[in-house]
Amino acid sequence: MSKYTSVSIPLTLHKRLEKLIAKKTGFKSVSDYVTYVLREVVAMHEMKEVPEPFTSTDLAEIKERLRALGYL
């Protein structure tokens, strides 16, 4: 099951976030908001590090099949 931990942020930032969340609907707490933002940022970085999942042999064989089927 999902577990939680604490991350320290400046109290001043926490207050700003509380004000922001009070104005906008959708987030129940500062923690929800911070989790949302961090997931977005982490995903953006992770996406940059993914290599293509095929080899040059795969590439040649697959292109041949795609040509034979009329896709290329």
Add this chain to the structure above:
Amino acid sequence: MANPPHGGKLVQVKQSSKDSSALAGFKQNQKLQVSKETATVVSNIANGIFSPLEGFMGENDYLNVLEHMRLENDVPWTIPILLLGPHNHHFGSGDQILLVNEADQPVALMEYEGNFEISREEYAAKVFGTDDKAHPGVAKIFAGNECAISGKLKAAVKPDHGDYADFTLTPKETRILFAEKGWNTVVAFQTRNAPHINHEYLQKSALALVDGLFVNPVLGKKKAGDFKDEVILATYQAIMANYYPKDSVVMSVLHYEMQYAGPKEAIMHAIMRKNFGTTHIIIGRDHAGVGNYYGPYAAQEIFKEFPDLGMTPMFFREFYYCTRCAGIASEKTCPHGEEEKLAFSGTKLRKMFADGEVPPKEFMRPEVSQAISKFKHPFVE
């Protein structure tokens, strides 16, 4: 470059022939029979369509998906992928199990990790949002086993897709296809229907904003009243040959059993298409819904909860032919009422085709109607 796979890795399970020596010599108590639908799930795991899953879920992933709509490692996931089987097995941790089909032919080799009990009531409530057994997904869960057997696939037999083999592409193949076509942005269209005019406008509106369109109809077990697989394929071939630009649209089929889980299934549809390499997905009205279980745009709302999904949903209101506008309109662009909307219920459409009639061209392209009319029984009974 295609969209990176979900969870950062395109899973590729070794594919063996059914006569492979690695799959021979298993005794009856080392085998587990699986349904045709489960065999399809196996194939989807093996080809990476369900990446990053490498097998059937264990209890931690299962509970996390139910409670948080995420795998244990925080990757978004909304519908459990379970192997529900009998309690009376004697598998131990690390055992190699041969999954076989109803004809006792090998489907896959799986390393057993464990099993756990599911609560059908909890599953139905959390995945489908209802315990009503009239819902096809709920009915299926209540008709099945409660013992979930988990394990990683070690090898899988390449399935025989018969008449659909030439229309079936794996994620590896579509990724190369998109790259060869030079498409950086690709929008996926999920469908279990023959194309109406409204679907065509939905797809073309989305295509106007990206490099390519990937039409990906679902073939597999569906509910009564849905179009049969062969009809869906024939109608898409007809519309694509006559109305779609060849250099910016491709179609391949997805073998998958619809769950009718509405919003949660919309996320799964996006994840599968992300693994195929698309960057966007069209989400229209009542996506993956059935009856009145989900709000008409609930499947759009749920995307707000996944900032890290890695797919851009393209939301559209319903398109239709408005007799007053004398053209295709949508709920967003047309001010007229229901009485001006040219629409046919599924029941009415089925009756029309049964009576040898065809819908007007403002509702369905004549080539599509003709393709349907060639089938004596176009609908699932």
